[in-house]
Amino acid sequence: MSIKVYVPLDSGSVALGADDVASAIAAKASKAGSDVKIVRNGSFGMYWLEPMVEVETPRGRVAYGPVSTDDIDALFEADFLTGGPHKLYLGRTQEIPFLKSQSRLTFQRCGIVDPVSLDDYRANDGLTGLESALKMTDAEIVKAVTDSGLRGRGGAGFPTGIKWNTVREAPADQKYIVCNADEGDSGTFADRMIMEGEPFVLIEGMIIAGLATGATKGYVYTRSEYPTAIDVMNEAIKVARAAGVLGDNVLGSGKAFDMEVRMGAGAYVCGEETSLLNSMEGKRGVVRAKPPLPALEGFLGRPTVVNNVISLCSVPVILEKGAEYYRDYGMGRSRGTIPIQIAGNVKHGGLYEVGFGLTLGEIVEQIGGGTATGRPVKAVQVGGPLGAYFPKELFDTPFDYEEFAKRDGLIGHAGVVVFDDTVDMMKQARFAMEFCAIESCGKCTPCRIGSIRGTEVVDKLERGEQPELQTELLRDLCETMKFGSLCALGGFTPYPVLSALTHFPDDFKPRALDIAAE
Numbered sequence: 326m327s328i329k330v331y332v333p334l335d336s337g338s339v340a341l342g343a344d345d346v347a348s349a350i351a352a353k354a355s356k357a358g359s360d361v362k363i364v365r366n367g368s369f370g371m372y373w374l375e376p377m378v379e380v381e382t383p384r385g386r387v388a389y390g391p392v393s394t395d396d397i398d399a400l401f402e403a404d405f406l407t408g409g410p411h412k413l414y415l416g417r418t419q420e421i422p423f424l425k426s427q428s429r430l431t432f433q434r435c436g437i438v439d440p441v442s443l444d445d446y447r448a449n450d451g452l453t454g455l456e457s458a459l460k461m462t463d464a465e466i467v468k469a470v471t472d473s474g475l476r477g478r479g480g481a482g483f484p485t486g487i488k489w490n491t492v493r494e495a496p497a498d499q500k501y502i503v504c505n506a507d508e509g510d511s512g513t514f515a516d517r518m519i520m521e522g523e524p525f526v527l528i529e530g531m532i533i534a535g536l537a538t539g540a541t542k543g544y545v546y547t548r549s550e551y552p553t554a555i556d557v558m559n560e561a562i563k564v565a566r567a568a569g570v571l572g573d574n575v576l577g578s579g580k581a582f583d584m585e586v587r588m589g590a591g592a593y594v595c596g597e598e599t600s601l602l603n604s605m606e607g608k609r610g611v612v613r614a615k616p617p618l619p620a621l622e623g624f625l626g627r628p629t630v631v632n633n634v635i636s637l638c639s640v641p642v643i644l645e646k647g648a649e650y651y652r653d654y655g656m657g658r659s660r661g662t663i664p665i666q667i668a669g670n671v672k673h674g675g676l677y678e679v680g681f682g683l684t685l686g687e688i689v690e691q692i693g694g695g696t697a698t699g700r701p702v703k704a705v706q707v708g709g710p711l712g713a714y715f716p717k718e719l720f721d722t723p724f725d726y727e728e729f730a731k732r733d734g735l736i737g738h739a740g741v742v743v744f745d746d747t748v749d750m751m752k753q754a755r756f757a758m759e760f761c762a763i764e765s766c767g768k769c770t771p772c773r774i775g776s777i778r779g780t781e782v783v784d785k786l787e788r789g790e791q792p793e794l795q796t797e798l799l800r801d802l803c804e805t806m807k808f809g810s811l812c813a814l815g816g817f818t819p820y821p822v823l824s825a826l827t828h829f830p831d832d833f834k835p836r837a838l839d840i841a842a843e
């Protein structure tokens with residue numbers, strides 16, 4: 326029987342050389358006459374160990390990493406095909422502390438299964454959530470999701486069950502499920518990772534959303550920068566359709582649901598749900614005023630659920646194991662698990678799924694292992710480009726929607742980007758304004774013009790022109806953007822700017838004065 330060797334196919338691992346490693350193993354095995362079957366799996370999300378190669382042995386899957394093509398000869402010499410010792414040996418995959426200490430509910434099969442094998446998915450309890458849902462009424466499914474406490478993982482943290490109920494109760498001849506896979510936040514990759522590593526869980530979650538709301542058609546909207554995710558999703562949809570999981574008769578239930586992938590060009594604002602709907606309709610990605618809510622008048626004017634990938638991927642386990650099981654994880658009003666994406670200047674960058682409630686300090690110092698440079702941490706930006714910068718003094722903040730809001734921050738899509746003490750926070754504040762200016766859809770003045778004025782004010786601060794006046798102006802401008810913008814792009818840009826100004830005032834000292842003082 327062939328020996329199974331797993332080499333990830335996900336974009337992160339491929340960027341680190343996984344394709345070359347897979348080819349080198351295949352070539353060497355064929356030369357050595359070893360019967361090897363290479364499975365291209367998803368990543369487990371331990372990116373400092375990628376490309377991580379696993380071998381199936383009688384004692385379970387064992388891992389080696391990070392592997393480069395230069396290591397292949399030595400790995401064969403060390404008899405890695407039977408799990409032999411080597412300097413890159415990491416032990417049994419599931420025993421690697423970063424993985425073992427997680428509570429993987431949403432990502433439970435990511436890395437384990439062959440992403441496009443429905444048999445593999447089923448063998449690992451896949452589709453059991455859908456099977457349960459098919460025995461329930463639409464109202465019962467909505468109740469389970471509501472009771473689980475699941476809140477949208479795209480950024481706003483809106484209760485998923487309430488959104489679904491609005492669509493369920495809306496009368497219409499056609500309703501839609503739109504999965505927001507635009508994933509524009511800096512430092513985030515959870516959506517991509519799960520689409521590349523476990524696409525069937527998204528398909529399952531979308532079908533359940535369809536059953537709950539009466540929608541029979543779904544779309545996954547993602548960006549052109551995600552070609553592998555698009556390929557894997559398309560292949561999985563094809564497989565699911567051929568197996569009768571998607572189509573006119575979902576698992577023989579007589580209920581219909583089908584879906585397809587739509588690709589956007591990749592504009593940050595097209596992740597905003599109404600802008601996304603415009604983009605899907607072939608229009609310019611401009612934000613729509615609300616009301617009407619997309620739940621009542623969404624895609625093509627029909628009731629539409631717009632949910633983030635992770636929100637939808639969290640649904641199958643809720644239906645499989647029950648609302649209470651999911652709800653038991655977490656703290657306060659933040660229930661269940663959250664896939665935290667640790668990035669930036671950090672030793673152990675990767676995806677860590679855990680119940681809400683770890684402190685920011687635990688995430689950065691213990692799980693992330695501190696900075697990759699070994700220098701002290703200065704700031705951590707949580708929640709993407711619109712998230713606040715947290716200093717070390719706020720490292721006791723628990724990962725929870727309300728606790729972050731209390732400290733003028735947000736969790737967003739759970740991206741955590743670490744900076745060491747060489748970062749210049751005035752430059753980061755300017756960058757936030759510049760990002761907003763570049764990405765603004767242009768519909769409202771506080772964002773379109775305010776962000777340009779914002780960069781100019783920071784430039785004046787840097788040049789030391791009337792610093793006190795400029796600081797006051799910057800705060801005033803942020804106030805206007807916060808309360809006067811139509812959507813969160815303009816409305817939340819003040820968060821990184823004001824947090825930088827508040828927590829790192831020394832970085833806003835005029836540079837000209839610094840030079841004069843030297």
Ligand SMILES: Cc1cc2nc3c(=O)[nH]c(=O)nc-3n(C[C@H](O)[C@H](O)[C@H](O)COP(=O)(O)O)c2cc1C
Pocket residue numbers: 476477478479480481482483485505506507508509510593594595596597598599631632633634636637812813814
């Ligand atoms: C500028 C901007 C960008 C956004 N980008 C994303 C995104 O990339 N992915 C996402 O799921 N939500 C994004 N959102 C939030 C969506 O508008 C929406 O709240 C979300 O898709 C709803 O799904 P959820 O309830 O499952 O979180 C963005 C919002 C704004 C204002």
Ligand code: SF4
Pocket residue numbers: 594612764765766767768769770772773810811812813814815816
């Ligand atoms: S805040 Fe910016 S992105 Fe949002 S609607 Fe206004 S101009 Fe467009």
